[in-house]
Amino acid sequence: MKALVAMSGGVDSSVAAALMVEAGHEVIGVTLKQWEGPGGEQPTAGCCTVGDAEDARRAAAQLGISYYVLDYVDEFRRAVVDRFGEAYMSGLTPNPCVECNRTVRFHALLERTAELGCDVLVTGHHARIRRDGAGYHLLVAADGSKDQSYVLHMLGQHELEHVRLPVGEMTKAEVRAHAARLGLRTAAKPDSQDLCFVGAGDYRDFLRKHFPEAARPGSIVDESGEELGRHEGTVDFTVGQRRGLGVAVGEPRYVVDIQPAVATVVVGRRDALLSDGCELGDVRFVAGRPPVDHAVEVKVRYRSQPAPARLEPNGDTWLVRFEEAQPAVAPGQAGVLYRGDEVLGGGTILARL
Amino acid sequence: MLYLDHAATTTVRPEVREAMAPFFDETFGNPSGLHQVSQRAKNAMEEARERAAELLGAARPLEIVFTAGGTEADNLALVGVALAGGARRGVVTSAIEHEAVLDTAHFLERLGCPLEVVGVDGEGLVDPAEVANRVTAVTGVVSVMAANNETGTVQPLRKIAEAVAAREGAAVLHTDAVQAFISEEITVASTGADLISLASHKLGGPKGVGLLYVRDGIELEPVLHGGGQELGRRSGTHNVAGIVGMVAAMDAAVADRHAFRNRVGEARDRFEAALRRAIPDLVVNAPVDARLVQHSHIRLPGVSSETLLIRLDQAGICAAAGSACQSGAVEISHVLAAMGMTETAAGECVRFTFGWVNAAQDGDEAAQRVLEVVAGMR
Numbered sequence: 001m002k003a004l005v006a007m008s009g010g011v012d013s014s015v016a017a018a019l020m021v022e023a024g025h026e027v028i029g030v031t032l033k034q035w036e037g038p039g040g041e042q043p044t045a046g047c048c049t050v051g052d053a054e055d056a057r058r059a060a061a062q063l064g065i066s067y068y069v070l071d072y073v074d075e076f077r078r079a080v081v082d083r084f085g086e087a088y089m090s091g092l093t094p095n096p097c098v099e100c101n102r103t104v105r106f107h108a109l110l111e112r113t114a115e116l117g118c119d120v121l122v123t124g125h126h127a128r129i130r131r132d133g134a135g136y137h138l139l140v141a142a143d144g145s146k147d148q149s150y151v152l153h154m155l156g157q158h159e160l161e162h163v164r165l166p167v168g169e170m171t172k173a174e175v176r177a178h179a180a181r182l183g184l185r186t187a188a189k190p191d192s193q194d195l196c197f198v199g200a201g202d203y204r205d206f207l208r209k210h211f212p213e214a215a216r217p218g219s220i221v222d223e224s225g226e227e228l229g230r231h232e233g234t235v236d237f238t239v240g241q242r243r244g245l246g247v248a249v250g251e252p253r254y255v256v257d258i259q260p261a262v263a264t265v266v267v268g269r270r271d272a273l274l275s276d277g278c279e280l281g282d283v284r285f286v287a288g289r290p291p292v293d294h295a296v297e298v299k300v301r302y303r304s305q306p307a308p309a310r311l312e313p314n315g316d317t318w319l320v321r322f323e324e325a326q327p328a329v330a331p332g333q334a335g336v337l338y339r340g341d342e343v344l345g346g347g348t349i350l351a352r353l
Numbered sequence: 354m355l356y357l358d359h360a361a362t363t364t365v366r367p368e369v370r371e372a373m374a375p376f377f378d379e380t381f382g383n384p385s386g387l388h389q390v391s392q393r394a395k396n397a398m399e400e401a402r403e404r405a406a407e408l409l410g411a412a413r414p415l416e417i418v419f420t421a422g423g424t425e426a427d428n429l430a431l432v433g434v435a436l437a438g439g440a441r442r443g444v445v446t447s448a449i450e451h452e453a454v455l456d457t458a459h460f461l462e463r464l465g466c467p468l469e470v471v472g473v474d475g476e477g478l479v480d481p482a483e484v485a486n487r488v489t490a491v492t493g494v495v496s497v498m499a500a501n502n503e504t505g506t507v508q509p510l511r512k513i514a515e516a517v518a519a520r521e522g523a524a525v526l527h528t529d530a531v532q533a534f535i536s537e538e539i540t541v542a543s544t545g546a547d548l549i550s551l552a553s554h555k556l557g558g559p560k561g562v563g564l565l566y567v568r569d570g571i572e573l574e575p576v577l578h579g580g581g582q583e584l585g586r587r588s589g590t591h592n593v594a595g596i597v598g599m600v601a602a603m604d605a606a607v608a609d610r611h612a613f614r615n616r617v618g619e620a621r622d623r624f625e626a627a628l629r630r631a632i633p634d635l636v637v638n639a640p641v642d643a644r645l646v647q648h649s650h651i652r653l654p655g656v657s658s659e660t661l662l663i664r665l666d667q668a669g670i671c672a673a674a675g676s677a678c679q680s681g682a683v684e685i686s687h688v689l690a691a692m693g694m695t696e697t698a699a700g701e702c703v704r705f706t707f708g709w710v711n712a713a714q715d716g717d718e719a720a721q722r723v724l725e726v727v728a729g730m731r
Contacts, residue, residue: 066663070659
């Protein structure tokens with residue numbers, strides 16, 4: 001088998017490449033050049049910096065495989081970065097990693113995999129793929145603390161047939177030990193933390209720089225619209241946030257809504273944060289069709305616990321009714337449907353219910 | 354392995370290696386010194402300078418300034434003339450220049466030097482009249498390359514020189530002849546240029562050395578300041594082995610030039626003819642009567658150049674797209690954009706370049722092997 005390995009320069013994808021080599025496959029390593037500033041400047045943090053590409057190149061050389069850097073700057077800017085800013089400004093809480101996986105990694109790069117004469121695309125994501133008589137299944141990672149199935153929910157049967165996630169079968173400690181055993185220079189490299197394109201600083205600095213409207217001073221209001229205080233920019237707030245609001249009222253207040261277009265932050269009591277459900281758009285089911293049994297568990301954020309819920313068809317969209325009301329459901333984030341260890345599919349949260 | 358990227362760099366000629374050897378050994382001296390060890394190195398370097406001047410048809414050996422490569426020669430030519438004596442003279446250049454010229458021109462613009470960038474036609478040709486029209490009393494230097502490094506388009510330099518000379522003012526003409534020298538006659542007389550940049554490694558010499566011909570009487574502001582070597586025009590201890598190697602490569606290139614044009618030109622023509630037979634919609638991106646004999650810059654409609662280059666490399670064939678960034682990722686070429694090509698079309702262009710090591714029949718094998726890869730893609 002001929003495998004194209006997307007190498008970020010981190011330990012997971014380096015080990016993914018190593019595992020494919022050890023399994024006797026013909027392997028090509030690639031790094032996606034995804035971002036540069038207007039003057040061609042390179043990002044300094046995250047998973048696609050120049051230094052990271054060099055780490056990937058060196059790891060590929062250590063493994064004796066070919067290695068190339070592919071230019072996805074235009075696709076990435078259009079499909080991920082611009083959309084991230086626009087979605088934020090329209091009051092959503094976008095997840096650019098999901099968008100990147102949907103449009104760049106597991107779409108454009110998967111097409112490229114075939115064009116390059118490769119049979120499968122391999123990444124260093126932590127999740128597992130299984131196949132049985134019913135087709136392909138996407139499962140949470142062997143290492144639950146590193147599980148990335150949330151950002152892979154859009155993978156359907158076609159994608160899963162052509163994707164391999166070898167490190168999803170291992171714990172992070174096993175991955176690092178394997179890298180150390182092979183003497184890979186990425187063995188002790190810390191995990192990347194922030195979005196790959198934000199550069200020095202975090203996504204807030206990125207928004208301040210590229211979408212200055214997000215850093216306009218404005219009002220902090222309660223749900224009736226009464227001004228409780230001022231802020232220096234909606235960019236400093238996230239839905240569900242309690243600390244640092246700078247408003248003094250009797251009981252704890254939480255950010256319940258952010259409206260960057262009018263520079264307004266809405267705060268409310270904890271129960272105002274709770275939703276009974278949500279509406280999901282652009283839903284894709286891993287199996288290619290909805291589950292017969294509509295009892296599911298839903299994750300509404302990357303790091304939230306799956307909450308029991310029921311699915312309801314609603315024309316082009318799906319409604320998710322939680323068994324117990326959930327806090328801080330943020331439109332724009334992905335709502336991912338699970339049953340036990342298995343990912344059933346997911347979509348984009350359009351609205352709270 | 355089939356190497357078809359000789360325009361990026363080419364192999365070092367055996368006679369160059371031989372000429373350089375003593376300078377890693379007994380003739381190791383720093384030419385700037387009083388004693389015999391220094392003087393032996395100095396003599397060898399000045400002999401090389403005289404020979405380089407001769408090969409370029411320069412009036413005096415001291416019109417040759419050795420640099421650390423073509424990029425530095427281009428920088429020195431533009432910065433040197435534009436800023437000489439603390440001035441902010443204007444720059445006129447073309448949109449298809451190498452970044453060593455274009456980026457330097459934009460740098461000078463930021464310092465206050467008026468900049469004019471002349472466009473090109475669909476085949477990458479610069480119009481001499483258009484260049485001359487942009488030359489005014491404030492213009493210090495006009496820079497147009499002898500031949501483009503991507504497409505191989507050869508510019509009508511002599512006509513540009515005449516058109517510029519006919520304008521009033523003191524503008525001098527610089528040409529980057531880095532890509533052209535191996536196959537085109539490049540002399541002071543043939544180009545009409547006042548400054549000429551060359552790089553050693555494109556000729557079969559070592560990397561990291563180049564030269565700038567500077568017509569006697571042109572004042573240059575140095576780019577590198579320090580010990581005052583090269584009459585103060587380029588400080589830094591001389592790369593004696595490199596300089597000797599470069600001039601040996603120039604010597605060999607000039608001696609081989611006529612044969613190169615026939616031999617390598619035939620290899621390229623046989624390569625393209627075979628490709629055309631198999632791929633009728635193939636497009637050659639340069640004027641057939643004005644391009645370097647070693648260049649084949651082509652567009653394969655419907656084939657992504659990035660994908661093709663990787664598949665070629667997997668098959669052991671080294672080729673290039675016009676420009677690659679430091680990481681090796683293929684980027685949209687400013688040259689093709691200036692020629693009016695769409696982004697999609699530009700992303701389907703590949704450059705194959707033959708070199709001094711190639712024989713005429715190498716074109717047949719190259720075509721056959723490239724076609725095998727293309728067949729798997731279309």
